[in-house]
Each structure stands twice: as C-alpha cells, then as structure tokens.
Amino acid sequence: MMDPKLQKLNASGYFYTTSITEAMELAGLLPGKIKCHRLSPQENEGARSHTLSKEFGLGEFPFHSDGVNQPDPPRYIQLNFKGPDASFVHFSLIDMTVFCEEEFWEEAIFSVRSGSKRFMLPCIFKKTSGKFFKYNPMIMTPLNNKAKEMVIEMRNFQNSIEQMICFQPQENSHIFIDNYRMLHSRGKVGKESLDRRWVERTWFYDN
Ligand SMILES: [Fe+2]
Numbered sequence: 064m065m066d067p068k069l070q071k072l073n074a075s076g077y078f079y080t081t082s083i084t085e086a087m088e089l090a091g092l093l094p095g096k097i098k099c100h101r102l103s104p105q106e107n108e109g110a111r112s113h114t115l116s117k118e119f120g121l122g123e124f125p126f127h128s129d130g131v132n133q134p135d136p137p138r139y140i141q142l143n144f145k146g147p148d149a150s151f152v153h154f155s156l157i158d159m160t161v162f163c164e165e166e167f168w169e170e171a172i173f174s175v176r177s178g179s180k181r182f183m184l185p186c187i188f189k190k191t192s193g194k195f196f197k198y199n200p201m202i203m204t205p206l207n208n209k210a211k212e213m214v215i216e217m218r219n220f221q222n223s224i225e226q227m228i229c230f231q232p233q234e235n236s237h238i239f240i241d242n243y244r245m246l247h248s249r250g251k252v253g254k255e256s257l258d259r260r261w262v263e264r265t266w267f268y269d270n
Contacts, residue, residue, distance in 0.1 A: 066092055072139070076158050076245040079230060079238045086141070086237035093139050093239075093267040103261040104152075104252040113178070115201060121254065126157055126221055126246035127199040129266065131184075132177035136197055137266030140240045140247070144232035145263060148256035155248045156228040156240065157221055162213070163187055163196040163244065171210040173203040186213065190269070195243035221246075242266075 065073075068089045072078040080086055110116035115124045130136035142154075162168050168187055175184045183206060186198050198217070205211040220226055232238065240247055252260065 068092075072239050072241060076160070076241040077156055077228070077238060079232075079236065081233050081236045083235070083237075086143070086239075089239055090141055090265065090267075093141075095270050096268040098137070098266045098268075100264045100266075101261060102264055104257055106257075113176075113202075118201060121252040121257075123251050124249045125200050126155070126248045127201065128197040128242050128246060129199075130242070131197045131199040132175050132202060135269065137242050138269045139267040140242050141265040141267070142232075142238050142240070143263040143265075144234065144236050144238075144260075146256075146258075146260040147234060148253075148259035149234040149236070150231045151256050152232075152252050152260060153250035154230045154232055154238070155250070156230075157226050157246045157248075158228075158244060159196045159198070159217075159220075159246055160244055161220075162217065163194055168209070168213055170207070171213040172206045173210050174206050176202040176204075186210075192269070197243065198246060 066088070068078055068080070068085055069092050072089070078089060104121055105116040107117060107120035110120070115127075119125075128136065129140055169185060171186055173184055173186065174181055184203070186196055188195055188197065200214075205214050230238065
C-alpha cells in the first residue's frame, strides 16, 4: 500500500506537515538525485542577478515553477520554513492541472532565458511518466499567439481566489510540492523579518 503522505502529495499536488518525522519519511520516498539550497529574503540591491529577489526584493513573488530552464526540472520541492518569523510570510500554491489536461495549450510556445542563452519551449512537456506543466513568468516570454492567450488565461485563473491555496507556515514546518503541476509564490517579507526567516529548499529529481 502506498504511504498516505505520498498518496496525499500525489492526489493534492502538495503535502504540508509540522512533523519532522513525517517530513523525513516522505523525503525518503521521493526519487533520485537531490539539490539543497538555503534561501533567505533579500532586498533588490544585494541580490544575485536573474533571481526573483533581484526583481522583486522583499515584495511578493509571482507564481512560478522551479528550474524551468533545466532540461529535466526538479520533480518535487521540499521547503522547510525556518526562523521565528517563518509564519509572518504567507505562501501560496495553484494547481495548474486543468491547463496540462487541455491539448490546446500544448502548442503554446515560449522563449526561455537561461543565463545569456535563449531557447524555445512549451509550458506543457511530456515524459514517459506523463504530461506535465512548468512556467516561470520571470524567464519565459510568449512567442506565439497561443502562448499570449495562455498567459492571459493563466492570469485570470491565478487571480481567482478559489484556485489559490494559502499557508501561514509555522516555524520548522515543511511543505512538499509537485513541481510538475503546482505553481508557488511567496508573499511580502517585512524588513524586520530579514534575518528572522529563511527557507531550506530541497529539489528532488526523477533521475
Ligand atoms: Fe521557487
């Protein structure tokens, strides 16, 4: 029988827990190679170029998938919210499955920036395990009319309150996200929380 936490992650596209034991058990069930990063809020000036912090600083981040410019983006993301001000910043998710299921959007083509390079890419991508979705408005620009139409549709969808899943993450809590289906966004960070809130992020790859 499948682990109930993995079942919930597969069914809902996310799994949130305040239990370190549950988080470690679920992390142990996720596939292959991993990469870990420590993320902390930064003001625009000090941030690395081509990052969300450089563009948005302590403001709200746009909804996005992680690693869209990688040939094989991370399958799942684990975020461990740390620091006494962890719960002062809200965190939101949107399930994009409806776009993924619609064949029409397979022809929406975007230009993707990766460092100094650019290449063409659809939002909808196929692997042997299924059909998936990825999008990051920071580095993906619509190329054809379907992509332009898709951006408008996605914006309407994201602006609809019913579609959004919002969290006030507790200190030391964990969220696991299906990065091939869900977009995520961080809310505004107050200046006073700069050193009192950070995130330990793990990317889990399919292979
Ligand atoms: Fe992200």
